[in-house]
Amino acid sequence: MESARSHRKSIANxxxxxxxxxxxxxxxxxxxxxxxxxxxxxxxxxKGISDGLSRGKKTEEMEQLAKDLWRANMRHPQAxxxxxxxIISHFxxxxxxxxxxxLRKWFLPMETALFRYRFRHETAxxxxxxxxxxxxxxxAVSNSEFESxxxxxxxxxxxxxxxxxxxxxxxxxxxxEEVPELVAGRRxxxxxxxxxxxxxxxxxxxxxxxxxxxxxxxILTNRKWTSTIREQEKDRLAPIVEALCTSYLxxxxxxxxxxxxxxxxxxxxxxxxxFPLCMRHLFEKLREDHHLKHGGRxxxxxxxxxxxLKLDDAIAFWKAEFSQKxxxxxxxxxxxxxxxxxxxxxxxxxxxxxxxxxxxxxSTPGAGDHHGCPYRHFSEENLRAALxxxxxxxxxxxxxxxxxxxxxxxxxxxxxxxAVHNSSCDSGINHPNQYFSDSQKILQSxxxxxxxxxxxxxxxxxxxx
Amino acid sequence: MTxxxxxxxxxxxxxxxxxxxxxxxxxxxxxxxxxxxYYGKLFPHADIYKWMSYGNDGKHPGCDQSYFGRRExxxxxxxxxxxxxxxxxxxxxxxxxxxxxxPVKIDxxxxxxxDPAKRRAYAQTGDNxxxxxxxxxxFDIDITDYDxxxxxxxxxxxxxxCWPLMTIAIKVIDTSxxxxxxxxxILWVYSGRRGVHCWVCDGKARRLxxxxxxxxxxxxxxxxxxxxxHKKVSLTGHALHPFLARSYTEVLRNFFELKLLPxxxxxxxxxxxxxxxDMIHDESVKSELRGKWQENRRSTSKEDINVxxxxxxxxLLQSGKQKGQGLRRGIEEIVFSYTYPRLDMEVSKHMNHLxxxxxxxxxxxxxxxxxxxxxxxxxxxxxYILAFIFQLCTIGTLGVYPLKVALFSISSVLxxxxxxxxxxxxxxxxxxxxxxLSKLLQELNMEGAKSExxxxxxxxxxxxSIRFFRTSFLQPLLKSCKxxxxxxxxxxxxxxxxxxxx
Numbered sequence: 001m002e003s004a005r006s007h008r009k010s011i012a013n014x015x016x017x018x019x020x021x022x023x024x025x026x027x028x029x030x031x032x033x034x035x036x037x038x039x040x041x042x043x044x045x046x047k048g049i050s051d052g053l054s055r056g057k058k059t060e061e062m063e064q065l066a067k068d069l070w071r072a073n074m075r076h077p078q079a080x081x082x083x084x085x086x087i088i089s090h091f092x093x094x095x096x097x098x099x100x101x102x103l104r105k106w107f108l109p110m111e112t113a114l115f116r117y118r119f120r121h122e123t124a125x126x127x128x129x130x131x132x133x134x135x136x137x138x139x140a141v142s143n144s145e146f147e148s149x150x151x152x153x154x155x156x157x158x159x160x161x162x163x164x165x166x167x168x169x170x171x172x173x174x175x176x177e178e179v180p181e182l183v184a185g186r187r188x189x190x191x192x193x194x195x196x197x198x199x200x201x202x203x204x205x206x207x208x209x210x211x212x213x214x215x216x217x218x219i220l221t222n223r224k225w226t227s228t229i230r231e232q233e234k235d236r237l238a239p240i241v242e243a244l245c246t247s248y249l250x251x252x253x254x255x256x257x258x259x260x261x262x263x264x265x266x267x268x269x270x271x272x273x274x275f276p277l278c279m280r281h282l283f284e285k286l287r288e289d290h291h292l293k294h295g296g297r298x299x300x301x302x303x304x305x306x307x308x309l310k311l312d313d314a315i316a317f318w319k320a321e322f323s324q325k326x327x328x329x330x331x332x333x334x335x336x337x338x339x340x341x342x343x344x345x346x347x348x349x350x351x352x353x354x355x356x357x358x359x360x361x362x363s364t365p366g367a368g369d370h371h372g373c374p375y376r377h378f379s380e381e382n383l384r385a386a387l388x389x390x391x392x393x394x395x396x397x398x399x400x401x402x403x404x405x406x407x408x409x410x411x412x413x414x415x416x417x418x419a420v421h422n423s424s425c426d427s428g429i430n431h432p433n434q435y436f437s438d439s440q441k442i443l444q445s446x447x448x449x450x451x452x453x454x455x456x457x458x459x460x461x462x463x464x465x
Numbered sequence: 466m467t468x469x470x471x472x473x474x475x476x477x478x479x480x481x482x483x484x485x486x487x488x489x490x491x492x493x494x495x496x497x498x499x500x501x502x503y504y505g506k507l508f509p510h511a512d513i514y515k516w517m518s519y520g521n522d523g524k525h526p527g528c529d530q531s532y533f534g535r536r537e538x539x540x541x542x543x544x545x546x547x548x549x550x551x552x553x554x555x556x557x558x559x560x561x562x563x564x565x566x567x568p569v570k571i572d573x574x575x576x577x578x579x580d581p582a583k584r585r586a587y588a589q590t591g592d593n594x595x596x597x598x599x600x601x602x603x604f605d606i607d608i609t610d611y612d613x614x615x616x617x618x619x620x621x622x623x624x625x626x627c628w629p630l631m632t633i634a635i636k637v638i639d640t641s642x643x644x645x646x647x648x649x650x651i652l653w654v655y656s657g658r659r660g661v662h663c664w665v666c667d668g669k670a671r672r673l674x675x676x677x678x679x680x681x682x683x684x685x686x687x688x689x690x691x692x693x694x695h696k697k698v699s700l701t702g703h704a705l706h707p708f709l710a711r712s713y714t715e716v717l718r719n720f721f722e723l724k725l726l727p728x729x730x731x732x733x734x735x736x737x738x739x740x741x742x743d744m745i746h747d748e749s750v751k752s753e754l755r756g757k758w759q760e761n762r763r764s765t766s767k768e769d770i771n772v773x774x775x776x777x778x779x780x781l782l783q784s785g786k787q788k789g790q791g792l793r794r795g796i797e798e799i800v801f802s803y804t805y806p807r808l809d810m811e812v813s814k815h816m817n818h819l820x821x822x823x824x825x826x827x828x829x830x831x832x833x834x835x836x837x838x839x840x841x842x843x844x845x846x847x848x849y850i851l852a853f854i855f856q857l858c859t860i861g862t863l864g865v866y867p868l869k870v871a872l873f874s875i876s877s878v879l880x881x882x883x884x885x886x887x888x889x890x891x892x893x894x895x896x897x898x899x900x901x902l903s904k905l906l907q908e909l910n911m912e913g914a915k916s917e918x919x920x921x922x923x924x925x926x927x928x929x930s931i932r933f934f935r936t937s938f939l940q941p942l943l944k945s946c947k948x949x950x951x952x953x954x955x956x957x958x959x960x961x962x963x964x965x966x967x
Binding site for chain 2 (some may be wrong): 121152155156158159160161176178180182183185186189190191192193194294329334364366367368376
């Protein structure tokens with residue numbers, strides 16, 4: 001607390017922001033243990049932000065959350081070291097998360113989000129100086145131009161619940177390409193390729209810049225890592241770097257856990273006993289319609305791969321359904337490729353990972369789509385019906401709905417898991433494949449004691465020792 | 466043959482492809498032969514080449530001579546053989562390959578950092594340099610995505626009653642691309658059967674990142690519902706964004722009230738009007754309307770029942786004695802739900818998505834309801850016989866006379882040509898009169914003797930489409946490409962001069 005206070009004072013004194021842009025790595029000496037500890041602290045912040053986003057928290061809630069997380073984790077006993085800790089931890093994580101596409105895909109938006117929330121806490125003056133540092137020297141829209149588009153600007157403001165622009169409001173006219181998120185949310189007026197950005201929205205401009213700088217830097221760092229650093233540091237930093245990312249991203253479910261493998265004949269039983277609602281729903285729709293759209297095929301297909309459905313079985317499985325609708329020939333022609341692709345046998349031959357809850361929750365299913373997270377994307381009515389079908393009722397349904405209303409979708413899924421299995425799930429549900437394996441563990445142990453409560457047919461020989 | 470092998474290398478591929486085709490030529494032959502004539506005489510190879518070169522085929526020192534050669538083309542041959550990552554050095558090579566392979570479908574992909582046919586060789590060098598660098602901003606709108614708001618057809622079928630949905634989509638998206646985003650070179654194409662494609666070809670559109678493409682696609686998205694939540698369109702806030710407001714007043718409202726409301730009979734049955742009532746939040750309004758409509762079932766008014774009911778609903782929602790704003794917004798939500806364009810988002814968001822080339826012939830579909838009712842429809846038995854006669858005649862040389870015999874009969878088997886649509890006159894576009902392969906060949910046959918016209922396509926109804934493509938799209942596009950190349954070359958010179966001085 002001490003440090004935080006003195007810190008803020010220094011901002012007030014000389015209007016220099018303490019928000020670094022991380023343009024180049026600092027020439028600092030760092031103790032090896034700080035190297036790890038700082039990085040862990042920053043990871044806690046990023047992980048907290050990631051959780052908050054996956055719960056669908058609103059911008060204001062996220063800002064508060066980021067502020068709290070930063071305060072809780074990024075302090076340093078010596079005030080002078082606070083900025084250094086910030087910079088060092090960023091560069092360590094850059095090294096950790098530059099190494100694969102998946103790691104970069106997680107790190108880039110999280111760091112950008114963090115930057116955005118911190119930027120918004122800066123004073124207007126500090127914000128301007130940061131903009132200048134980014135070379136964002138846009139001229140404000142002139143008075144006469146402002147008058148000519150004022151109606152439209154008011155209309156936009158009203159449509160997004162912002163206060164109406166006053167006569168002295170400052171707007172910047174920028175190419176729409178530079179504010180993609182404002183365009184995506186229809187939060188700006190766009191005319192002939194230019195977006196009119198309100199001064200309260202410049203954070204988007206800056207964040208876009210920050211993101212693109214960091215994105216390029218990650219690629220460069222990755223090249224350096226593979227070409228020199230990994231070898232040079234193989235006894236010192238490399239093990240630390242490699243350990244740091246796995247400790248926080250959770251397990252990767254792209255390969256079924258060695259011992260497990262499921263076969264086609266068991267699949268219907270497994271759906272009933274151990275599939276989370278999102279997958280169960282996709283599966284049932286597939287059986288019903290003999291078809292799923294792209295998003296559904298990806299979400300269910302990769303999940304099935306993760307629980308151990310072999311490629312040949314997967315093709316047989318999808319073909320059995322799809323050929324009823326589109327015919328075997330069209331299946332072979334249009335769909336088989338993408339299944340092999342998911343298994344890394346086509347195209348760029350990446351072994352794709354099953355989708356995590358976060359990814360599923362943030363997806364945007366449209367007309368005809370059945371993928372996504374039921375807790376987020378179903379209407380209340382449909383969700384209740386689906387829960388009843390899973391055997392969840394009474395009080396438990398109300399508890400689940402309560403979490404849903406507060407946008408705690410993963411907690412809602414966790415409660416469902418607990419109700420279905422009549423057993424607690426302390427770790428929470430973060431991944432559909434984790435739901436599956438946790439479910440199997442419980443069923444196995446119950447089986448062992450001969451008190452299986454779920455599924456009336458034979459127990460699937462599944463594979464947890 | 467698996468696709469993997471096909472991807473191997475271009476030289477082998479072409480040989481493999483030919484063998485496959487010839488081995489199968491007799492059983493399914495007539496199709497390929499018709500296409501052969503089409504690609505030989507009608508398909509505008511040179512225009513496609515000009516377009517895809519974007520001015521880089523000129524003599525100006527600023528031209529990037531490798532540009533066209535880095536573009537991916539993808540062919541679908543008969544027997545479902547896919548040839549991906551095809552690339553060509555020039556117009557001649559492109560035309561030859563199309564004539565030789567006679568693809569049932571040609572797709573156009575992005576421009577890559579290196580020649581896509583040689584991507585394997587580059588992959589060996591370690592640096593992952595094979596990546597898309599340019600791609601038109603594309604949109605794909607498919608009538609099948611509207612199945613919950615049309616009662617005339619379903620799936621891939623279209624008719625006069627539901628085609629206006631596509632007209633709306635063209636109007637709304639085209640206006641916004643030009644007025645909001647400032648794009649000028651936009652090509653709309655009938656996708657051959659069940660929708661439309663849009664190609665935005667301005668330089669700055671081609672260089673958009675995936676994120677920026679996603680932002681534009683999201684800007685166009687109001688349809689938030691999926692199959693499991695009935696709320697389809699959610700318009701929040703105290704006003705509509707200017708783009709939505711303009712779309713509503715200039716396009717959606719009129720099309721809804723004048724076209725779709727009566728032609729789709731949106732209020733004619735209980736099931737249908739209940740679906741609309743579902744979108745209203747106020748229970749008392751709902752039950753009032755429901756009561757009216759159940760009673761008035763036997764009314765004999767001359768006015769269209771759908772129009773009457775819609776007016777009643779509007780009056781009640783607008784009357785203001787209810788909760789004002791929210792309810793009035795309800796009218797807009799209903800109109801948006803039933804009319805607003807539904808884009809296939811994924812196609813627009815990623816640079817490496819393939820899209821069928823204009824002037825392709827929609828592959829044969831077996832059953833084409835559009836044509837079944839048309840004058841061309843013949844009983845299938847006749848068809849087979851004629852096809853058989855045709856095969857006999859064409860085993861030797863492709864005689865003109867026997868061609869004529871068979872031609873008039875097979876149009877219900879062969880598909881439509883993907884012709885451009887003029888967005889300024891998109892109301893006039895009629896998918897049922899789009900030229901089909903067989904119609905074109907028939908026209909060609911009739912006009913065969915006349916040799917005064919320069920191009921074969923001028924003898925056919927395709928001529929109009931190609932002329933439109935050239936004058937309204939290609940020529941203005943190439944003009945601005947040329948200017949862009951010249952000005953960027955000038956700046957480059959200026960830069961290098963400056964750096965020398967320095």
